[in-house]
Amino acid sequence: MCLKDKIEKSKLPKHVAIIMDGNGRWAKIRGNKRIFGHKNGVKAVRDVVKGAGELGIKYLTLYAFSTENWNRPKIEVNALMSLFITAVKNETKNLIENNVKLSAIGELNTLPSNVQLNLNEIISETKNNSGLNLILAISYSSKQEITEMVRKIAEQVKSNTIKTENISPELISENMQTAGIPNPELLIRTGGEYRISNFLLWQISYSELYFTETLWPDFNKKLFFEAIYNYQQRERRFGKITEQLDNDAEEKS
Ligand code: FPP
Helix, strand or coil, rough: CHHHHHCCCCHHHCCEEEEECCHHHHHCCCCCHHHHHHHHHHHHHHHHHHHHHHHHCEEEEEEEEHHHHCCCCCCHHHHHHHHHHHHHHHHHHHHHHCCCEEEEEEHHHCCCCCHHHHHHHHHHHCCCCCCEEEEEEEECHHHHHHHHHHHHHHHHHHHCCCCCCHHCCHHHHCCCCCCCCCCCEEEEEECCCCCCCCCCCCCCCCCEECCCCHHHCCCCHHHHHHHHHHHCCCCCCCCCHHHHHHHHHHHCC
């Protein structure tokens, strides 16, 4: 039986988030420039998006560019921006054919106008698709997202739209950029680093974490399936004990 068939369709995570790391090292090992790694990273993105669609996963969030990434050498930042444009343009047909709906989170207004333009175009062209929701985190910082949420809620308190006692975890979630999107049950990080790097801090409070040494350009749908299979072997207790989970399951059946 192949790995994909071992995955239980009834226990799929609704939302998987990925920190795609290791492009630069992948290129360096091959004596190439960092952008060569990023270009090959696009191939891995394509394969994983395909795999997520095949499984029937509803949401896939990819960390494509962090706010901190603006501090990289200008030549790399510019090359990444051009890559986003070509990737978005080249993939449009593919995404439409595969019923993928694209959206983006992050400080999108800080992106060069041609990146914003191309991104908005594909977002609009795929808005009626009903398959996989592919969310690109670009110029994204979780602390920035949380700061914006606090500002929004403070404005609502100031204008008497809400009272401070009505501030709840639900209200906070509704005021994040990820409003309406379920929290990721699984967070994958490639590239052998064991950190979160300012990604979805509020949303991953109960996510299962999966770290792999594989550098992002070597990641593919088979390795993605492996991560999903690994996730399905875990027991998610949400602070409860095993016996309570057994009882919950019995009550449900
Ligand atoms: C991290 O590797 C990767 C990035 C900062 C860029 C990710 C971009 C892509 C995979 C390409 C395009 C994506 C889309 C969605 C069109 P790194 O450069 O930090 O690698 P290193 O840790 O080896 O230096």
